[in-house]
Amino acid sequence: MGLLEELNAAKKKSSLGSGKVVFLKHMEEIEEALxxxxxxxxxxxxxxxxxxxxxxxxxxxxxxxxxxxxxxDV
Structure with a gap:
């Protein structure tokens, strides 16, 4: 089983941390909107x-x- 398959399987078992992943996925769009x-x-x-x-x-x-x-700020 490949890394992405394992990550997807683990994601289905637990959503802990998935909000951060989604946030980071949309981060550029969020920053632009802000x-x-x-x-x-x-x-x-x-x-x-x-x-x-x-x-x-x-x-x-x-x-x-x-x-x-x-x-x-940096």
Missing amino acids: NQGYTAMDVWSLLHKKGELQIKYNQFSVYVRKYIKEKN
């Missing part, structure tokens, strides 16, 4: 309603600070 003036709540709400992001807003905002805001 730079264009959309709020983090707007972005999270849309992704959550579409069923793509199953984390709570609180965790989403942690990821925004950690992966987007801190990167731009």
Whole structure:
């Protein structure tokens, strides 16, 4: 079994960490939306309603600070 197959199988067993993976997948789009003036709540709400992001807003905002805001502050 290849690495990707194992990861997909493990993902089906446990969704722990899957929110981070989805966030990182959409990170460039999220950053662009924030730079264009959309709020983090707007972005999270849309992704959550579409069923793509199953984390709570609180965790989403942690990821925004950690992966987007801190990167731009450096």
